[in-house]
Amino acid sequence: MSDIHRCIFCLELRPGSEEHVFPLAIGGTLTTDRVCVDCNSTLGSRVDSVLCDDLPIRSRRAQLGLAGNSGKLPATHDILLGIASLAGNPDRKVHTTFNEASGQLEIRTIPHETDIVLPDGTKACQVIIDERDRGQIPKIIQRVLKRHDLPPLSNEQMEVEQKKYTEETLITEERPQVVKTFVYSFAFLRHAIIKIAYELACLWLGDDYLDDPTAAELRAAIRADDPASTDGLPGYVGPAEDCNVFAQWLPNADHHLAYSQVTHDGIGIAVRIFDVYAAVVWVSKDASRYAHINQRDVLRFLVIDAVTGEKHETSWEQEVIRIAQLMDEYQRYPPFPDPLS
Secondary structure: OOOOOOOOOOOOOOEEEEEEEEOOHHHOOOOOEEEHHHHHHHHHHHHHHHHOOOHHHHHHHHHHOOOOOOOOOOOOOOOOOEEEEEEEEEEEEEEEEOOOOOOOEEEEEEEEEOOOOOOOOEEEEEOOHHHHHHHHEEEHHHHHHHHOOOOOOOHHHHHHHOOOOOOOOOOOOOOEEEEEOOOOOOOOHHHHHHHHHHHHHEEEEHHHHHHHHHHHHHHHHHHHOOOOOHHHHHHHHEEHHOHHHHHOOOOOOOOEEEEEEEEEEEEEEEEEEOEEEEEEEEEEOHHHHHOOHHHHOEEEEEEEOOOOOEEEEEEEEHHHHHHHHHHHHHHOOOOOOOOOO
């Protein structure tokens, strides 16, 4: 049985469970046992999963071969699958699938009904189907009749109707263009990135941090089921390219990077996820609360290689010395590769 600890989210004394600070699905190898099973499960499904399945992150996971807990590797083409429409003809719906054998995306026309008037003035329903669905014509006809509250056809009537079909090439391009609509939500993405900074603060500042008023604010915002609960927190969460606090290190598509800093405003933790997202989160407004902790333990620097699982963690002072040595060696200013590059 796991040791009993105060959970860093609910603050209850409960057995801990293994929690990956950077989610396992994005190659996180730093763990803590200070999250209870209930909080781990709830925040994992509502918060962490949003980050791991975020479109740019999911694409990066596919590129790097990061399957995560499910064991199923996300594919870069996943977002293109499903219902789409032909470019220039939005009424013509198609279904895109992935052919494992050919390694290509394929499109299939979705049956499309149109009311028409025949030359003799008779009103009829025209159904356009994919050529590969020719064998499904009887089922399609019966389905259309049922939808219009009409009686089904007898076998004899069906044989007559089946002979009325005509063939027409509606898609002439070898690789037709399709239009795919996405519904993209950022809900809880901020929560997930701020959660990483909060858990790092718990590791680097120790048990005393749980009683910090700023920790209570972050905890409440992360645990809330309101997508806007983190909006009022000071700091930055957004594209990595717009976050200049990482200007000393070259972007790395395989690595996560984090460090803590002490200023007159308190303690901040900066987090960069691959070269996609970054955040600067104020984890404490009163650095004096941690004056009793060795400064090297408060000021930390961390790099994780998401592919190899290798982890590099030092004091911030050691990283500053390394950067200074590189400046002296190459006679130029940063950025430089991180220690695992």
